[in-house]
Amino acid sequence: MEQIRVGDFKVIDNCLMIRLPEEIDHHGAGLICENADKYLIRDEVQNVIFDFEKTRFMDSSGIGIIMGRYRKISCFGGRVYAIHLDRQIERIFQLSGLNKIVEVLES
Amino acid sequence: MKNEMEIIFDAVSDNESFARVAVAAFITHLNPTVEEMADIKTAVSEAVTNSIIHGYGNLQGCGRTGRACPPEQKEIHPGKVRISCRLENGILHIEIADTGRGIEDVEKAMEPLYTTRPDLERSGMGFAFMEAFMDDLEVESTPGEGTTVRMVKKIGIGEWIA
Numbered sequence: 399m400e401q402i403r404v405g406d407f408k409v410i411d412n413c414l415m416i417r418l419p420e421e422i423d424h425h426g427a428g429l430i431c432e433n434a435d436k437y438l439i440r441d442e443v444q445n446v447i448f449d450f451e452k453t454r455f456m457d458s459s460g461i462g463i464i465m466g467r468y469r470k471i472s473c474f475g476g477r478v479y480a481i482h483l484d485r486q487i488e489r490i491f492q493l494s495g496l497n498k499i500v501e502v503l504e505s
Numbered sequence: 506m507k508n509e510m511e512i513i514f515d516a517v518s519d520n521e522s523f524a525r526v527a528v529a530a531f532i533t534h535l536n537p538t539v540e541e542m543a544d545i546k547t548a549v550s551e552a553v554t555n556s557i558i559h560g561y562g563n564l565q566g567c568g569r570t571g572r573a574c575p576p577e578q579k580e581i582h583p584g585k586v587r588i589s590c591r592l593e594n595g596i597l598h599i600e601i602a603d604t605g606r607g608i609e610d611v612e613k614a615m616e617p618l619y620t621t622r623p624d625l626e627r628s629g630m631g632f633a634f635m636e637a638f639m640d641d642l643e644v645e646s647t648p649g650e651g652t653t654v655r656m657v658k659k660i661g662i663g664e665w666i667a
């Protein structure tokens with residue numbers, strides 16, 4: 399139940415893989431950030447991959463989640479990747495300039 | 506042909522998904538494209554979230570889900586958000602209003618990347634998305650009285666489908 403809202407977190411090598419939930423808005427954003435930061439600190443991961451495969455909705459709250467994690471890891475040379483963007487999320491990436499700091503991987 | 510609806514709900518984050526789904530359901534009989542639907546849901550979500558966070562200062566988790574308020578928030582503001590929609594000749598008019606804090610300088614607030622809450626990891630893109638995803642956007646605000654956002658979007662072929 400909680401997983402539907404928060405997403406799914408997995409650490410592979412030095413990479414935190416976050417499978418984002420179906421809808422990303424302000425209501426769920428806090429929990430996603432809290433969980434992500436827990437892994438970033440505990441496992442000292444260097445890079446983060448955001449997987450949007452299940453995501454059907456995202457508003458500007460999603461930008462905050464990604465920018466915030468980017469700020470936390472980029473000063474240690476970490477990188478942020480995104481995968482499986484649908485058309486709307488791709489537009490949001492472009493409009494906000496997220497695509498300049500996040501490497502969007504071809505799905 | 507005209508069709509109207511109005512909803513009023515508590516300004517808590519639990520209601521953000523309800524708000525955008527309600528507006529989406531209201532327009533489905535016009536057969537909007539997937540893209541039009543996504544545009545409208547995003548724009549509604551931006552305006553409603555702004556009323557909740559900025560208008561009333563109700564932070565995430567301060568709803569009825571039983572989660573404790575974040576420490577920086579002592580109590581839930583009892584304010585409401587009102588959404589009224591009017592469909593006329595395939596054109597959707599949405600008004601989203603709160604009676605919260607209001608905005609000093611609307612023009613400045615609407616600049617992309619401008620935010621007064623970087624501490625909450627807001628990015629200042631809300632108004633920019635409303636502008637990009639809708640055909641028209643108008644913001645009226647009085648400090649201490651509240652904010653009203655009006656948006657217009659033409660849907661599909663513009664014909665009424667009964």
Ligand SMILES: Nc1ncnc2c1ncn2[C@@H]1O[C@H](COP(=O)(O)OP(=O)(O)OP(=O)(O)O)[C@@H](O)[C@H]1O
Nearest residue numbers: 458555559560614620621627628629630631632652
């Ligand atoms: N309903 C409102 N009541 C009071 N202030 C508002 C309201 N809506 C917007 N604002 C003000 O306008 C600013 C810009 O809003 P905008 O939605 O563009 O960005 P944001 O909410 O700060 O960040 P984001 O939407 O990207 O998460 C806000 O930071 C806030 O100061």
Ligand SMILES: [Mg+2]
Nearest residue numbers: 551555631632
């Ligand atoms: Mg906003």
